[in-house]
Every structure is written in structure tokens, then in C-alpha cells.
Amino acid sequence: MSNTILEIKNLRTEFLMPNKRHLVAVRDSSLHVDAGEIVGIVGESGCGKSITAYSVLRIVPEPGRITAGEILFRGEDLLGKGPEELREIRGKEITLICQDPLSSLNPVYDIFWHFNEIFTAHGVQKSHAEKIEQIVGLLGTVGIVQPERKLHQYPHQFSGGMRQRVVIAMAMLLQPKLIIADEPTTALDVTTQRAIFDLLGGLRDKLGISMIVISHDLYLIAEQCDRMYVMYGGEIMESGRASDVFNHPLHPYSAGLMDSIPSLSFHQEHLNGIKGEFSSVFEENPKGCCFAGRCDRVGEECLLTRPEMREIEEGRFVRCLKA
Amino acid sequence: MSESMNQPIHDPILSIKNLTVVYKDTLFSLKKSRFSRPAVDGVSLDVPHRGTIGIVGESGCGKSTIAKSILMMTEPCGGEILFNGTGLDSWRRNRLAYYSKVQMIWQDPFSSINPKMRIQEIISRPLHNFFHLSSDEIAQRLHATIRKVGLTEDHLVMYPHELSGGGRQRVTIARALISEPILLIADEPTSALDVSIQAQILNLLKELKQDMALSMVFISHNISVVEFLCDSICVMYMGRIVESAPREVLVKDHRHWYTTLLFESLPNGPRPKERKFKVDLGELAVCEKGCSFAPRCIRAEKLCFESSPDLVEIGPDHFCACHFHA
Numbered sequence: 001m002s003n004t005i006l007e008i009k010n011l012r013t014e015f016l017m018p019n020k021r022h023l024v025a026v027r028d029s030s031l032h033v034d035a036g037e038i039v040g041i042v043g044e045s046g047c048g049k050s051i052t053a054y055s056v057l058r059i060v061p062e063p064g065r066i067t068a069g070e071i072l073f074r075g076e077d078l079l080g081k082g083p084e085e086l087r088e089i090r091g092k093e094i095t096l097i098c099q100d101p102l103s104s105l106n107p108v109y110d111i112f113w114h115f116n117e118i119f120t121a122h123g124v125q126k127s128h129a130e131k132i133e134q135i136v137g138l139l140g141t142v143g144i145v146q147p148e149r150k151l152h153q154y155p156h157q158f159s160g161g162m163r164q165r166v167v168i169a170m171a172m173l174l175q176p177k178l179i180i181a182d183e184p185t186t187a188l189d190v191t192t193q194r195a196i197f198d199l200l201g202g203l204r205d206k207l208g209i210s211m212i213v214i215s216h217d218l219y220l221i222a223e224q225c226d227r228m229y230v231m232y233g234g235e236i237m238e239s240g241r242a243s244d245v246f247n248h249p250l251h252p253y254s255a256g257l258m259d260s261i262p263s264l265s266f267h268q269e270h271l272n273g274i275k276g277e278f279s280s281v282f283e284e285n286p287k288g289c290c291f292a293g294r295c296d297r298v299g300e301e302c303l304l305t306r307p308e309m310r311e312i313e314e315g316r317f318v319r320c321l322k323a
Numbered sequence: 324m325s326e327s328m329n330q331p332i333h334d335p336i337l338s339i340k341n342l343t344v345v346y347k348d349t350l351f352s353l354k355k356s357r358f359s360r361p362a363v364d365g366v367s368l369d370v371p372h373r374g375t376i377g378i379v380g381e382s383g384c385g386k387s388t389i390a391k392s393i394l395m396m397t398e399p400c401g402g403e404i405l406f407n408g409t410g411l412d413s414w415r416r417n418r419l420a421y422y423s424k425v426q427m428i429w430q431d432p433f434s435s436i437n438p439k440m441r442i443q444e445i446i447s448r449p450l451h452n453f454f455h456l457s458s459d460e461i462a463q464r465l466h467a468t469i470r471k472v473g474l475t476e477d478h479l480v481m482y483p484h485e486l487s488g489g490g491r492q493r494v495t496i497a498r499a500l501i502s503e504p505i506l507l508i509a510d511e512p513t514s515a516l517d518v519s520i521q522a523q524i525l526n527l528l529k530e531l532k533q534d535m536a537l538s539m540v541f542i543s544h545n546i547s548v549v550e551f552l553c554d555s556i557c558v559m560y561m562g563r564i565v566e567s568a569p570r571e572v573l574v575k576d577h578r579h580w581y582t583t584l585l586f587e588s589l590p591n592g593p594r595p596k597e598r599k600f601k602v603d604l605g606e607l608a609v610c611e612k613g614c615s616f617a618p619r620c621i622r623a624e625k626l627c628f629e630s631s632p633d634l635v636e637i638g639p640d641h642f643c644a645c646h647f648h649a
């Protein structure tokens with residue numbers, strides 16, 4: 001058996017808009033996650049990174065449709081599964097940590113109820129005492145002090161960072177093979193962000209859970225992940241080992257994302273970011289590179305030919321004619 | 324142009340002295356008679372004319388409360404704020420004149436502009452409120468302002484929902500600047516934006532600051548953003564300033580352990596480095612008597628839990644409130 005947990009091949013997810021136009025949110029994207037690996041997806045809002053994650057769980061919101069490609073989870077194609085089979089996988093084999101910890105817990109129920117619901121949904125037969133023991137152990141693992149006391153408290157009694165820890169504990173309850181974390185720290189302070197990522201990294205080291213982490217912060221992804229994918233306009237623009245992409249970005253978009261963040265090591269008078277703003281791609285098969293309008297290395301050929309993914313060295317891919 | 328230009332400008336333009344703000348329990352508050360910590364506790368700072376002061380800290384540290392106090396949106400319990408040499412108590416009687424000189428940009432560009440108004444109405448609103456100008460003058464200033472913030476004439480007839488987050492933030496900046504203020508309060512203006520758009524907005528604010536001779540109070544939780552824009556930086560924790568210094572000094576030679584924690588928390592790419600702190604929030608214990616950071620501090624000793632350190636000068640313009648600073 002291969003080492004690959006998840007493999008996405010040429011995924012295409014479209015939204016049929018009311019004006020009969022197709023918005024292609026994810027186009028021709030391929031990525032894979034190996035066992036015990038943390039993979040990052042980085043890009044601006046609207047680049048298709050969340051929709052890629054939702055496609056894996058088959059929870060793309062209406063009117064979105066997965067129109068092409070394959071999603072292989074431990075060798076089985078998720079796109080061929082029925083609703084019952086998917087329900088078995090979601091929350092048990094693959095779990096999702098959402099962006100906003102403030103709204104991912106139900107305010108009218110206590111913490112125990114949230115965990116118990118997962119047991120009920122997946123038909124786990126356990127006595128009450130066993131459930132309590134497992135949940136308390138898990139809450140301790142994610143760094144909640146005095147978990148027995150917290151079990152019957154309500155979400156509003158927790159700070160943002162603590163709520164996100166509860167959500168992470170919930171995601172780990174049934175020992176999943178893959179956790180998808182969709183911008184898990186965007187709503188949180190930098191110090192809390194650091195603590196949450198220390199926790200996620202520790203869980204991977206201890207339990208060997210694979211993860212996909214989605215963020216718009218390239219520094220964060222480069223620091224926390226083994227490999228990363230840079231997305232723009234629904235396409236993967238560059239991929240490779242996180243340190244390689246960070247130290248030698250080949251695609252002008254990756255380089256622009258890095259230049260957008262003020263550096264503390266030397267004082268800058270001006271940030272060389274990326275000009276313009278992202279606009280959605282509607283065409284079925286666009287001519288030219290979708291980043292061409294914002295690129296500072298753009299040439300004539302970029303407007304005419306759509307670049308293909310090229311392997312520069314082993315495991316290092318880029319979708320750019322100029323790279 | 325506006326009469327503010329004719330008045331002599333006092334330096335420092337804004338002076339906060341010993342400001343204390345306590346939010347009282349509301350009538351139906353569930354947790355009454357709890358130890359109520361002041362949101363802002365004895366904060367003093369000066370904003371020099373044409374200078375930019377950055378305030379950094381985690382959520383709940385009181386940085387937005389300072390902004391609200393400057394904007395007369397919350398009633399301070401103690402201390403005073405002087406704008407252009409005059410106390411806010413006097414300005415309270417003449418709010419229109421005050422707001423024509425002190426303007427603000429808010430965090431969320433989606434909720435800070437009226438979705439039912441066209442962009443031109445939103446941006447020109449302050450002119451209608453503060454001055455009696457002819458429609459020609461208003462149109463002239465409107466066009467001059469939108470060019471400054473990088474919008475085009477086409478945007479003027481649009482509604483907010485037609486713009487992206489970055490576009491909307493440009494609208495709020497234009498609205499803040501059209502009355503030609505001398506002090507701008509920016510409360511996390513880029514935290515709702517993508518990094519690439521954040522870079523554009525930061526560049527814009529930096530240019531405008533120079534062109535329009537603005538003084539600015541810039542509030543953010545991200546120390547690298549503050550470093551880019553500000554001349555001097557105040558670090559706040561639990562309502563108090565724990566360290567303040569000119570930009571270069573704070574970046575290279577920060578002494579307070581909380582400032583160190585903030586710097587170490589920043590993601591900095593795949594450069595493995597020795598970390599002094601293991602960031603673990605655990606429980607945010609409140610230390611009532613001593614230093615409020617003591618429960619999280621690696622260097623906390625008995626003294627830290629017993630007496631609260633004062634903000635003392637440890638170098639030129641460098642203040643730090645720590646018993647055992649580095």
C-alpha cells in the first residue's frame with residue numbers, strides 16, 4: 001500500500017451563477033498528502049483554497065459542482081460515494097477545523113454535548129464514564145487546564161483560543177487519518193496563533209495525523225508545513241517543499257505574496273507587493289495565464305498561452321512560462 | 324481651505340495623560356460584583372505633530388478603548404486627553420469642529436460604510452456635515468480625494484457591495500481624509516484584508532501621511548505592520564503600556580518579556596530558531612496585585628506577583644514596566 005493518504009487529480013469545481021455563467025473556482029488542480037505530513041495551501045481570498053478543501057469533504061455549497069477529476073482517499077474515490085458512505089467518512093476519517101471558532105460551536109449546548117453528538121452520529125457504543133474519560137483526556141492533550149470542570153461549561157465561557165482548542169479536540173475525537181484546517185487562526189491573536197500551531201505540530205508528531213492547513217499567510221505556511229501549494233485563480237501555481245518555495249519562489253505570485261508582508265529584519269520604506277486585485281475567472285478555458293494582469297514579469301506569450309504545470313526539479317512544480 | 328490650517332498647531336498634537344477607562348457592569352449583567360479590571364489603566368502617551376504612534380497588543384488589551392476615548396465615544400473615568408493643546412472637555416461642546424480635524428478608519432470595511440449610499444455620497448458626507456461649501460467645491464474636493472486614495476471616477480456612482488474589501492477600505496480612507504484632518508486614528512485598518520491588499524493599503528497610508536502632514540495613531544495586533552508605518556511603538560498588555568520606544572529601538576532592543584513574546588509569535592518562514600518562549604496560554608490568570616503579565620511570564624518571580632512594576636525610562640525615550648527586564 002502506498003504512503004499517500006489523499007490524492008486529488010485534476011479537480012475542477014464550478015459554480016453555475018444565476019446569469020448562466022460558470023465560475024470556475026478550482027481548475028485542474030492536483031495535490032497529494034502523504035501519511036504524517038502537513039501540507040499547506042496558500043493564496044488570497046477567492047483563489048479556491050477553501051473550495052478545494054470543501055471538495056474533498058464533498059460539502060461544496062450550492063450552486064457549486066465538482067465537474068471533473070478524482071479525489072482518492074486511501075485509494076478510494078470519494079466522488080463515487082453515496083451520502084451514507086460520505087457521512088461515515090466525514091467527522092471520522094477526515095475532519096474539518098473551520099476558520100471561526102466563535103461560530104463553530106453551538107452556544108446553547110455545553111462542551112460535553114458537542115463531543116457526545118459525534119459519538120452518536122457515528123454510532124459509537126460507549127458507556128457514559130468511558131466517554132467522559134476519553135473527552136477529558138483529549139481536552140488535556142490540547143492544553144485545556146482542569147478539563148473535568150470545563151466539560152459542562154458553555155462556549156461563551158471560553159476565549160477564542162480556548163474555543164479553537166475545543167474544536168481541535170473535537171476534530172481528533174475519532175482518531176481521523178486527515179485533518180483539514182481552514183484558516184484555523186485568522187480570527188485569533190498572533191500569540192494564540194503560535195500556540196495553536198505548536199499544538200497542531202505536536203499532534204502530528206505524536207499521533208501521526210496528516211493535515212492540510214489553509215492560510216493566506218505565506219510565512220506561516222512556510223514555517224509550519226512540510227510541503228506547500230500556492231494557489232491563484234483556482235489553479236495551483238507552484239508547489240514544492242515549503243522551505244524551497246519560501247527561499248526560492250519561482251512564480252512571481254509567490255514572490256509577490258512574500259514581499260507583501262513587512263519584514264522586521266530590515267526597515268522598508270515601501271512594500272513591493274502585488275498590484276491590482278484578484279478578479280474571478282469565468283471563461284471555460286481562459287487564454288493565457290490568469291495572473292498575467294497583475295504580474296510584473298508579464299510578456300506577450302503570457303497573454304496567449306495558458307501555462308502548464310512543469311516539474312523544475314524533483315517534487316518542485318511551477319505553472320509559469322517565465323520561471 | 325479648512326480653518327484648521329489657519330490655527331497654530333500645537334506640538335504634541337495629541338497628549339493623553341493618565342487615562343483610565345472602566346466599563347461598568349450593565350443593569351442585566353450576569354457577573355456582578357466581579358473584580359472589574361479597568362480596560363485602560365493609567366495610560367499616558369504623546370503624539371507629536373506629523374508623527375505616527377503605533378499601539379500593539381492582543382485583543383482585550385485596551386487598544387481600541389484608547390481609540391474610542393480619543394474619539395469621545397467612551398467616557399474616561401480618570402485622566403485627560405488634550406488635542407491641539409485643548410482638553411477634550413472643551414472640544415465636547417464643539418464636536419463638529421473636533422471631528423473635522425480628528426478622523427478615524429475602522430477595522431471592518433464591510434460594516435463601516437452604509438450599503439445603501441453611493442460611494443460619492445459616503446465620501447462627501449463629512450463635507451456636508453462640517454462645512455458650508457458650494458456643490459462645485461464639494462465636487463472638486465471629492466475628485467481630488469479619490470485620486471489620492473487610488474480610486475477612479477467610475478467608482479463614484481457605485482454602491483459598496485460592488486467593491487472588494489481593499490476598495491472599500493480605500494473609500495473609508497477617502498471619507499476620513501476629505502475634511503483634511505490633522506489627526507487620523509486607524510484601528511486595525513488592515514486586519515480584515517488579504518496580505519497583498521494589506522501591502523497596498525499600508526503603502527497608501529504611508530504616502531498620505533507624508534503628503535497631507537498627518538499625525539496618526541495606528542492600532543494593530545501585528546507588530547510587523549506597526550513597525551512598517553510608525554515612528555514609535557507602544558506595547559500594551561491588560562490596559563497598561565508595558566513598553567514604549569522609538570521604532571528601531573523596539574525592534575532591535577526590546578526589553579519587556581511580553582514584547583519578546585509578541586516578536587517570537589510572528590511567523591517567520593522556515594528558519595528554525597531558538598525560542599525563548601513556549602507560548603502556552605493555558606488559563607489567562609489575572610494577577611490582581613502584581614504585574615498583570617506575571618502568570619504568563621517565564622521570568623516571573625515572587626516579587627512580580629506582589630508588586631506591580633512602574634513604567635521607567637531605561638534608555639533614551641525607551642520606557643519599560645518590568646522588574647526583571649532583559
